[in-house]
Amino acid sequence: MPEGDSVYRFAALLRGALEGRPVLAARSHGPGPSPRVERIVGATCTGVRSRGKNLVISFDNGLALRGHLRMYGAWHVYAPGEPWQLPERSMRLAIEVPGAVVVNFNAPEIELIEERALAVHRPLAALGPDLLDDSFDAEEALRRLRDPSRAGLTVGDAIMDQRALAGVGNIWKHETLFRCRVHPWRRVGELDDTTLMALILKAQELLRASTRRPLPGMPAARPTMYVYGRTGMPCRRCNTRLRSAPQGLDPRRTTWCPRCQPGDPR
Ligand SMILES: [Zn+2]
Numbered sequence: 001m002p003e004g005d006s007v008y009r010f011a012a013l014l015r016g017a018l019e020g021r022p023v024l025a026a027r028s029h030g031p032g033p034s035p036r037v038e039r040i041v042g043a044t045c046t047g048v049r050s051r052g053k054n055l056v057i058s059f060d061n062g063l064a065l066r067g068h069l070r071m072y073g074a075w076h077v078y079a080p081g082e083p084w085q086l087p088e089r090s091m092r093l094a095i096e097v098p099g100a101v102v103v104n105f106n107a108p109e110i111e112l113i114e115e116r117a118l119a120v121h122r123p124l125a126a127l128g129p130d131l132l133d134d135s136f137d138a139e140e141a142l143r144r145l146r147d148p149s150r151a152g153l154t155v156g157d158a159i160m161d162q163r164a165l166a167g168v169g170n171i172w173k174h175e176t177l178f179r180c181r182v183h184p185w186r187r188v189g190e191l192d193d194t195t196l197m198a199l200i201l202k203a204q205e206l207l208r209a210s211t212r213r214p215l216p217g218m219p220a221a222r223p224t225m226y227v228y229g230r231t232g233m234p235c236r237r238c239n240t241r242l243r244s245a246p247q248g249l250d251p252r253r254t255t256w257c258p259r260c261q262p263g264d265p266r
Contacts, residue, residue, distance in 0.1 A: 004052055004167025005210035008132045010075045011050040014102055017077045018045040018057065021097035028093045028110065035112035037093065039063060045097070052127045052166025056118065057095075064115045066124070067093070073107035131167035131204045132211065141165040141200050142193065151189030157248040158188045159199060168203050170252060172210075174228035176203045183261045184247060184254045190265075227255045235260060 022044045026037035043059035050056075055075070057065040067073070073092075078084060078101045084091075086105045093104040104110060109123075118124055128144050129137045144150075144164040153161070159168050159176060168176065177184050180198050182191070226236050231244040231253065240259040245266075247254040258264065 003169030003172055003207070004050065004130070004132050005172075005207045007050040007053050007055050007069065008207075008211045011048045011055055013077055014055070014057065014075060015048040017100040017102055018048055018095065018097055021045055021099070023059070023095055023097055025096040026094065029091065032108065035065065035093075035110055037065075037095070037112060039112060040065070040095070050130075050132065051124055052130050052162050053169065054124060054127075056124075058115055062115050063112055064118060065093070066109075066111050066113060066118075066121070067104060067107045068109040068123070069106075070108045074105050076103045076105065077101070078103065126163050127166040128162060128164045129166065131165060131200075131207045136204060138197065138200050138204070142197055145188055145196050145200075146193075151187065153188050154185045154247065155182060155188055155191060155199070156184030156254050159203060165200060165203070167207050171225075171228045172203055172206050174255060175206055175226060178227045178257060178261060179206075181260055181262075183263050183265065184256050185264060185266050187265070227257060229255075231255045 023040050023042065026040050028034040028037045040059050040061070040063055043061040043063065045057060046060050047058045048055070053068060055067045076085060080096070080099065080101055084103060090105045091103055092107050093110050095102045113121060129141045141164060145158055147164075150158050150161065150164060156173055156177065158164060160170070160173050176199055180195070180202050182195060182199065188196070224236070227242055230242050233242055234240065235242055235257040238257065238259045240257055242255050242257050244253040244255040
């Protein structure tokens with residue numbers, strides 16, 4: 001699942017291909033509603049940026065494309081005429097500029113909106129501080145985690161709440177909690193400010209370090225995962241067998257080390 005760090009790297013990849021170039025052709029198809037991308041043909045791309053797990057591509061005619069990849073989406077850049085790595089039917093958006101074709105595959109959310117409406121646009125305006133933003137405000141993230149509406153949430157669910165802090169997905173949730181030795185089922189209201197701030201700063205550190213990796217699908221050594229995807233295996237730190245259970249609204253399971261992350265409150 002693409003998390004904030006992957007979207008950040010996709011933004012850098014797309015910036016290199018699109019920025020300062022005019023759109024020669026654009027097309028889009030569903031399932032679901034498709035943006036009327038013919039409206040960007042002839043416009044020049046003025047920037048590409050990530051906002052949490054959203055990617056925003058801006059054009060000089062006042063329009064912007066917002067994409068959210070959810071579980072399986074990806075952005076690819078090809079040379080003109082180069083064969084695609086995924087089938088045409090998985091394409092949701094293709095933008096052709098001089099020297100490159102940018103293709104989105106499988107993103108369930110792509111929309112074309114007015115750039116000036118972005119500030120009040122619901123999915124973006126509601127986002128908490130972006131962990132990968134240079135001006136990331138950790139105190140504001142803490143304040144949002146401390147909101148009474150989140151006191152009863154498990155910390156595993158709370159740090160993935162994009163309205164509290166933007167960028168953490170399932171992988172970095174696992175790794176942040178393990179590294180801070182916090183059990184995923186502890187309630188936010190039971191944790192002190194020092195612990196919550198340690199989680200925020202650890203998530204930021206992990207995401208930032210991960211932006212230096214190549215993109216998903218590219219050959220690369222992944223950073224060491226301590227718990228993510230390791231259910232039933234021995235803990236890399238203490239050799240205890242890692243456990244997992246379903247958590248929150250997400251149907252996937254959360255894995256933890258019973259010894260390194262003690263105090264199971266369930
Ligand atoms: Zn352990």
